[in-house]
Amino acid sequence: MERSDAYRRLARVRDEFEAARLALAYTLAQMQAGVPINGPQNMALPEMRLSARHLEVTYLLRLYAEYEGILMDYWLGGMRRRTRPQMKVLMDRIASNQTMSAGNLFDAHRVRDFRNDIVHHNVRDPRLTFRDCASRLGTYLRWLPVRW
């Protein structure tokens, strides 16, 4: 893999998020204006609002999954390891191997903490925006080699 591929993978999730956000906002506006757009599923306004409210968190999980996949790819293919460590260990080991800045590692760990709170503690209020998370994870990836 090349580092540029890693950035593109994260950027694709961002693009999907932006497209979904636009589509939801547009649909919600139409429904609130009373335009009959319901299809066979007969979606209700509260369901659409809930979906819109949680959209950022939903895509944040997608973003993190891509990031996790990239790190595992580097761990197995770039560092020639055979284990499958937990993410905290994986992030720390790669950071140590690449002599990463402590600040960049810390920032990426904050995203991991947030993701864990979403998954394990049902946190839904984004204390980090999608954009913050993408920027922090992208900056972590900057320390990886150009290709591996």
Next chain:
Amino acid sequence: MGKQLSAQPSKADREGWLDAITRLMDDVVAWSEAQGWPVERGRKRVSEDAIEPYEAPTATIRLAGGQLHVEPVGLSVIGADGRVDFEAWPTLNRVKLLRRQGRWTVYTDSNVPLRQEWNKDAYVQLARDLMA
């Protein structure tokens, strides 16, 4: 922002679009080089539903802290007559330049327009901001 896709582009629309992005890239390259930022020009194949695939110019600019990728997205976009993305690595910060009636307007990912004339100063500031 408009909600309609532009009408089916004509051949003249396509030529006008290619001319506009070529001039935009030339400006970006010149403004970057004036700042001492190395630039690599490239080409990408753009496929859109409404028109034949075409080759379009791209640029990668190296700044302190990362790279700025300037890439045309397409002529047929919602609410505009073409879009070019400015994306920074590693921050993944991005803005979109939308073309309307021959003029470029910068939009954030939240679809908020930056009400500022598109020129050298705006570009230089934007490039730095995208890296931060």
